Amino acid sequence: MADGGSSETHAHSGVHAHYYVPSPSRWPAYCAGALLLVVTGAVLLFSRILWGALPFAVGFALTAYIAVRWWGDVARESEGGSYKGWEDMSFRWGMAWFIFSEVMFFAAFFGALFYARALSVPDLGGAHSKVVWPGYDAVWPTAGPHFSSAFETIPAFGIPLVNTAILLTSGVTVTWAHWALKLNRRRDLLVALALTIALGACFLALQIHEYQDAYANLNLRLDSGIYGSTFFMLTGFHGMHVTVGTIGLIVIFGRCAAGHFSPDRHFGFEAVAWYWHFVDVVWLFLFVVVYWL
Amino acid sequence: MDATLPHPAGGAEHHGEHAKLRGFRAVAWHYLTTTNHKDIGTLYLCFALAMFFFGGLMALGIRAELFQPGLQLVEPEFFNQLTTMHGLVMVFGAIMPAFTGFANWQLPMMIGACDMAFARLNNWSFWLLPPAALLLAASFFTPSGATAAGWTLYAPLSTQQGVGMDMAIFAIHLMGISSIMGAINIITTIINMRAPGMDLMKMPLFCWTWLITAFLLIAVMPVLAGAVTMLLTDRHFGTSFFNAAGGGDPVLYQHIFWFFGHPEVYIMALPGFGIVSTVIPAFSRKPLFGYPSMVYATASIALLSFIVWAHHMFTTGMPVTAILYFMYATMLIAVPTGVKVFNWIATMWRGSMTFETPMLFAIGFVVLFTIGGFTGLVLSIAPLDVQLQDSYYVVAHFHYVLVAGSLFSLFAGVYYWLPKWTGRMYNETLGKAHFWLSMIFFNVTFFVQHFLGLAGMPRRIPDYALQFADFNMVSSVGAFGFGLTQLLFLYVVVNCVRSGKKTTEKRVWEGADTLEWELPTPAPYHSFHTPPKLRWEGHRPIIAAE
Numbered sequence: 130m131a132d133g134g135s136s137e138t139h140a141h142s143g144v145h146a147h148y149y150v151p152s153p154s155r156w157p158a159y160c161a162g163a164l165l166l167v168v169t170g171a172v173l174l175f176s177r178i179l180w181g182a183l184p185f186a187v188g189f190a191l192t193a194y195i196a197v198r199w200w201g202d203v204a205r206e207s208e209g210g211s212y213k214g215w216e217d218m219s220f221r222w223g224m225a226w227f228i229f230s231e232v233m234f235f236a237a238f239f240g241a242l243f244y245a246r247a248l249s250v251p252d253l254g255g256a257h258s259k260v261v262w263p264g265y266d267a268v269w270p271t272a273g274p275h276f277s278s279a280f281e282t283i284p285a286f287g288i289p290l291v292n293t294a295i296l297l298t299s300g301v302t303v304t305w306a307h308w309a310l311k312l313n314r315r316r317d318l319l320v321a322l323a324l325t326i327a328l329g330a331c332f333l334a335l336q337i338h339e340y341q342d343a344y345a346n347l348n349l350r351l352d353s354g355i356y357g358s359t360f361f362m363l364t365g366f367h368g369m370h371v372t373v374g375t376i377g378l379i380v381i382f383g384r385c386a387a388g389h390f391s392p393d394r395h396f397g398f399e400a401v402a403w404y405w406h407f408v409d410v411v412w413l414f415l416f417v418v419v420y421w422l
Numbered sequence: 423m424d425a426t427l428p429h430p431a432g433g434a435e436h437h438g439e440h441a442k443l444r445g446f447r448a449v450a451w452h453y454l455t456t457t458n459h460k461d462i463g464t465l466y467l468c469f470a471l472a473m474f475f476f477g478g479l480m481a482l483g484i485r486a487e488l489f490q491p492g493l494q495l496v497e498p499e500f501f502n503q504l505t506t507m508h509g510l511v512m513v514f515g516a517i518m519p520a521f522t523g524f525a526n527w528q529l530p531m532m533i534g535a536c537d538m539a540f541a542r543l544n545n546w547s548f549w550l551l552p553p554a555a556l557l558l559a560a561s562f563f564t565p566s567g568a569t570a571a572g573w574t575l576y577a578p579l580s581t582q583q584g585v586g587m588d589m590a591i592f593a594i595h596l597m598g599i600s601s602i603m604g605a606i607n608i609i610t611t612i613i614n615m616r617a618p619g620m621d622l623m624k625m626p627l628f629c630w631t632w633l634i635t636a637f638l639l640i641a642v643m644p645v646l647a648g649a650v651t652m653l654l655t656d657r658h659f660g661t662s663f664f665n666a667a668g669g670g671d672p673v674l675y676q677h678i679f680w681f682f683g684h685p686e687v688y689i690m691a692l693p694g695f696g697i698v699s700t701v702i703p704a705f706s707r708k709p710l711f712g713y714p715s716m717v718y719a720t721a722s723i724a725l726l727s728f729i730v731w732a733h734h735m736f737t738t739g740m741p742v743t744a745i746l747y748f749m750y751a752t753m754l755i756a757v758p759t760g761v762k763v764f765n766w767i768a769t770m771w772r773g774s775m776t777f778e779t780p781m782l783f784a785i786g787f788v789v790l791f792t793i794g795g796f797t798g799l800v801l802s803i804a805p806l807d808v809q810l811q812d813s814y815y816v817v818a819h820f821h822y823v824l825v826a827g828s829l830f831s832l833f834a835g836v837y838y839w840l841p842k843w844t845g846r847m848y849n850e851t852l853g854k855a856h857f858w859l860s861m862i863f864f865n866v867t868f869f870v871q872h873f874l875g876l877a878g879m880p881r882r883i884p885d886y887a888l889q890f891a892d893f894n895m896v897s898s899v900g901a902f903g904f905g906l907t908q909l910l911f912l913y914v915v916v917n918c919v920r921s922g923k924k925t926t927e928k929r930v931w932e933g934a935d936t937l938e939w940e941l942p943t944p945a946p947y948h949s950f951h952t953p954p955k956l957r958w959e960g961h962r963p964i965i966a967a968e
Contacts, residue, residue, distance in 0.1 A: 153455035157546030165553035237648025249671035273669030352660030355669035
């Protein structure tokens with residue numbers, strides 16, 4: 130086995146290169162335990178056992194704390210120089226496949242929307258269903274044949290269009306931040322990141338406003354049949370992802386302010402930027418098929 | 423020692439965290455926090471074995487009730503819980519974690535890597551499983567019992583049941599996160615951690631099958647997560663995904679589930695193909711016949727698995743054109759699978775074969791999996807499927823591919839690699855006894871179920887008409903024989919680990935030709951601190967001297 134001293138000289142050939150393997154860590158197993166608390170609490174709450182809120186909240190807080198500690202270790206290892214080109218490549222593959230898994234998660238919900246619009250709702254207007262629900266007018270948007278409460282939908286070319294502009298702009302500002310980091314203009318980097326975070330926050334604020342409007346004025350609710358289901362689940366999961374992305378951007382902002390990352394090695398930044406672009410692209414699909422068409 | 427790799431528990435003084443602990447607590451803390459791929463592989467395999475016996479116990483409950491017609495032992499509600507949980511536990515608790523355990527042990531050693539690409543994530547992937555298993559097991563003790571909707575959790579059954587259903591949904595969420603993280607780790611390890619010279623088209627077929635399996639996992643586990651999330655919101659938040667009254671459709675659940683479910687079938691089969699493709703050449707003393715065609719066949723099976731899902735739904739109701747499409751697309755899968763079976767047989771052709779236990783299980787796999795494949799072909803014929811849907815013919819079919827397929831390949835792998843892992847030989851006589859008893863009792867249990875299904879006995883029903891009595895009695899006797907035989911397996915493994923004959927032979931099996939056999943036996947805690955320099959003797963990698 131080669132000692133550490135010779136590893137650098139052969140690093141480019143691959144042979145004798147060292148790959149960083151972290152020491153034993155308590156955080157993964159603790160995280161699994163915290164998640165068990167979260168789901169136990171949720172199960173109790175669903176059974177109308179109200180003290181389930183306690184394990185739910187505690188588990189949630191612990192998960193957040195563990196995430197901070199675990200990623201703190203990662204940031205420390207990164208700044209300590211443990212990760213070189215080889216580890217960097219692993220992170221890139223890992224993040225890319227993670228985003229692919231997220232794409233497939235959204236695909237399930239988009240699939241449900243397409244299925245409802247192309248198959249289940251037209252079927253409910255078909256000859257067989259006329260026997261059960263004679264008066265049903267199977268036209269999208271619909272809450273289904275049984276839920277008669279009328280609702281209005283949110284017009285695409287209002288707040289959703291503004292939100293589209295906001296997210297597209299935030300894609301530009303995060304790229305600006307990336308270039309600033311690569312050119313080592315730290316001040317520009319912080320300004321561009323702060324702008325991106327602000328745009329993310331604006332998006333979320335408008336989304337919350339839109340939800341309030343939907344519930345208060347349009348009678349559009351999560352239980353408004355299949356339209357409400359697909360609308361709120363798709364935009365809701367997207368909103369959750371924007372929230373996570375914004376938190377990620379805030380963390381990256383803090384790390385940049387603390388002097389982390391170098392012009393040629395900053396995958397932590399890039400991972401969040403990739404994620405941000407991913408939620409951006411999902412939104413474009415949402416805008417077209419959920420709001421517009 | 424190397425500063426970049428964590429040390430085993432023996433060197434506890436290196437770690438302030440467990441310097442104070444002794445005895446059991448030290449061992450527990452070691453496994454709770456470990457980042458070593460071999461430790462985590464061991465955890466996966468032990469967990470899978472425990473779940474295998476848990477699921478097996480439920481299977482025996484089912485077979486005990488079906489020993490005779492009429493209701494003897496359990497309530498029908500509990501019988502449904504048993505069939506449901508048997509399926510969930512075996513699929514998500516036993517088969518999938520067992521294969522991941524093999525991936526953890528073998529992949530780094532086979533490709534010359536120091537460990538998995540994400541060692542801490544690896545630990546998390548494992549430790550998510552015990553909480554999920556706890557949820558599933560605990561759900562039996564809730565007022566309404568465990569979920570009884572069948573392992574497929576079809577709506578509207580699954581949107582109506584009690585709290586056990588919620589627990590199953592959350593268990594699936596946790597196991598799903600575990601699978602996705604594990605798959606990301608495996609795919610990154612294979613892509614990025616291979617030693618120089620270990621080219622993609624030179625790496626062992628086990629690595630190829632796991633690479634493709636990991637891709638399938640990342641593609642479809644999130645879809646299952648989406649499906650059960652919709653169940654959860656339909657149950658508790660008033661959404662109408664699977665409720666026709668609200669414009670949704672229960673059939674939508676079936677489509678989403680089987681978009682996951684059919685690739686899932688190959689997730690449970692492909693790594694087994696990999697093990698068998700490693701074992702058969704070793705005991706035939708010949709290189710694998712048609713290696714590139716094996717790679718392409720595996721990839722073809724994986725891609726086809728995405729476009730055949732509705733063959734599980736021929737009786738659900740679909741346009742005839744859709745039925746015809748899914749029928750023909752399904753039949754296409756027989757082509758790459760046939761390539762594989764041909765290659766396994768061609769590998770054995772004129773080889774210097776010996777029949778140690780791993781080889782016996784591998785050959786048993788080829789024979790019985792092929793039978794399972796043929797019955798699958800029968801079921802793909804839509805007009806026949808209308809008759810056979812939800813009958814014992816289907817039960818027989820998927821137990822041929824999952825027990826004689828996946829499980830036999832796992833047994834082959836355990837016997838094949840246990841000497842390398844532990845430095846001890848298992849008892850060959852008992853191993854062979856385990857094989858033959860498993861082979862006989864498996865067929866006694868499941869072969870007769872083909873006849874039951876053809877004669878019209880429905881699955882998932884605790885009682886049956888009198889004309890099915892004889893075959894059911896035979897099947898139940900076989901099931902108890904099979905279950906008892908697995909206690910022998912437990913004994914053989916424990917006996918091997920504790921007091922098997924020691925061996926330090928590097929290449930325990932004469933014909934073994936993958937990279938792990940170049941390492942000392944037992945395999946050292948850290949196999950490769952730095953990537954080995956490889957020299958190739960034909961298809962066999964040799965670690966070149968420094």
